[in-house]
Amino acid sequence: MKYAFSKLPEIKSKIENSGPTALLLDFDGTISPIVPRPDDAYIPEKTRSLLKKIDKMFPVVIVTGRPLAVIRKKVGVKRFIYAASHGWEWDFEGKLKRKPLPKTIAVKFNRLRQAVKNIKKDFPPLIIENKPYSVTFHYHLLPIKQEMIFTERLKNFLKPIRRQSSIRIFHDKKTVEITPDLNWTKGDISESALRHLRQKSHKNFLPIYIGDSTTDEDAFRALARGITVRVGKSKNSAAEYYLREQREVQKFLGWFLKTLPS
Structure with missing residues (x-):
């Protein structure tokens, strides 16, 4: 794995040499600090502000294991795309769907x-x-x-x-x-969100996926063509890059916003 902040020119080059970008993020441990009680999880206001600004330039997709109703309330930004419950329920810009359990x-x-x-x-x-x-x-x-x-x-x-x-x-x-375990993961729902964006805009999006947990590994593998970033270095991860800790996510988002052209 490569430390993301030592490879910013490389990451920037990948983005500039692709089409439009889509930013996909896990919630707990990624844009929200890990807390002992899950109900206490929150997004720092600066992080929320950065994501709202980024969303004016590129689509923001929240990919999480939390239920849809919970994550929409936690994030508090209606226009984001939400892939909840590890992809079993989602809100693609007002299109709410759920996969039924057998x-x-x-x-x-x-x-x-x-x-x-x-x-x-x-x-x-x-x-x-x-x-x-x-x-x-x-x-x-x-x-x-x-x-x-x-x-x-x-x-x-x-x-x-x-x-x-x-x-x-x-x-x-x-x-x-x-x-x-029914062949439907965070990787599958991430691909589904990208198809939705492609059908809407008739453009192929370069995915940037940031996550911190074992549940994000499916997405790292599925989106290997894009930019995959793990919060916390792990020799067993499929992600290409890593951030040292959760607090660096906000710093990375700030770089992303300032560096990229509108």
Whole structure:
């Protein structure tokens, strides 16, 4: 991986030698700092202001695991394109759509939501998000000793789930997320958003994708033709570039806005 700020001339050249650009961003850990309680996540006002200015020049697409209603409220900018719930629901400039879960998968997730209640009883500081298309454990607030017990308990809990071909499990930054595995990912919804932009403008857009988590790796692979940036260096990442920490995202957006022609 290449450090983005040491390769700005290279990145600028790629953008200038392509057609129009589309900026795709993850939410948590990318434009929003990681916080112990997911409800407390926010976008710094300066970051929001930069994105609104960028959107006047290039489309801005928010690609997230959060539900559509939640992410639109968190971001607070109606004209952005939103790809929510890891791509299972989206708002492409007022065109709202959702992919239905197959009945067999919906039944599995209903059972899963019931099963996790027992874990929550034993670990009160644990936060469990029962989202429309996923279940997420947040254990940032667990004391160290409880965290060790919890991770072992979770490991045993997940063993039978891992054997189910229609279920996918992501581990990242003291969170564990369980999602459907039906060949539809952040990479697929990102491509879908780009097709929407192409059909609207009759132009091919160069994607710039910035994300920080394991769920973003599908998008890094799908958009390898563009500019892919991971928040946090990882030797296993498919991203071409990296930023050292979340705070550098705002700095990168500022460079993007100042450097590029309108």
